[in-house]
Amino acid sequence: QDYTWEDxxxxxxxxxxxxxxxLLDEKFQVVYNLTYNTMAMHCGVDTSMLRRAxxxxxxxxxxxxxxxxxxxxxxxxxxxxxxxYIKTVACYPEKTTKRTYTRFWRHFKxxxxxxxxxxxxxARMQAALLYALRAVTRYMT
Numbered sequence: 001q002d003y004t005w006e007d008x009x010x011x012x013x014x015x016x017x018x019x020x021x022x023l024l025d026e027k028f029q030v031v032y033n034l035t036y037n038t039m040a041m042h043c044g045v046d047t048s049m050l051r052r053a054x055x056x057x058x059x060x061x062x063x064x065x066x067x068x069x070x071x072x073x074x075x076x077x078x079x080x081x082x083x084x085y086i087k088t089v090a091c092y093p094e095k096t097t098k099r100t101y102t103r104f105w106r107h108f109k110x111x112x113x114x115x116x117x118x119x120x121x122x123a124r125m126q127a128a129l130l131y132a133l134r135a136v137t138r139y140m141t
Contacts, residue, residue, distance in 0.1 A: 002066065002067065003130055003133075003134045003137075004066070004130070005025075005028070005126055005129070005130060008133065008134070008137065009021075009126075009129055009130050009133045009134075010024075010025055012133050012136065012137060013129070013133060016136070024129070027122065028122055028126055031118045031119060031122040032051060032055065032119065032122070033051075034115055034118065035047050035048075035051070035115075036111070036112075038109075038112070039108070039112070040105075040107045040108045040109070040112075041107070049073060049077060050077050050078075051119060052069075052073075053073050053074050053077040053078055054078065054086065054116065054119050054120060054123070055119060055123045056069050056071070056074065057074045057078060057083065057086060058086060058090050058119075058120050058123035058124055058127065059123060059126075059127050060074070061086075061087055061090055061091065062090075062124070062127040062128075062131075064127055064130060079104070081103050081104040081105075082104045082105065082116075084100070084103075084104075085100055085101070085103070085104045085116075086116075086120050088100055089117065089120055089121070090120050090121075090123075090124045101113065
């Protein structure tokens, strides 16, 4: 059975710490929805599928998978160098180097790369919260 932020984590954290769930949810939403609608030199691009693929790939790295998401999109949208970068930053941040940073998306702006970092770090935080909150739920029942 899925244990998701929207269905379980948000309400539990609000019961334990009133208003914290709302603050965390707003933080996740701001980062998730952040976009200039550009990709490198292209303007007016809908990046929602890419952002969702990055978010779900991070969750997948930590063992969280969603039945309603087609993980084939991850392979279509995320090139190998980006996947390596995401996994390195999410799992082994101390091994992240300037070389790893410059190897993915060479023609993209630094602001776009920074957004990738924000996305993957917030997705990682949400994944950790989901594991902790699921443990609390099991303890409480």
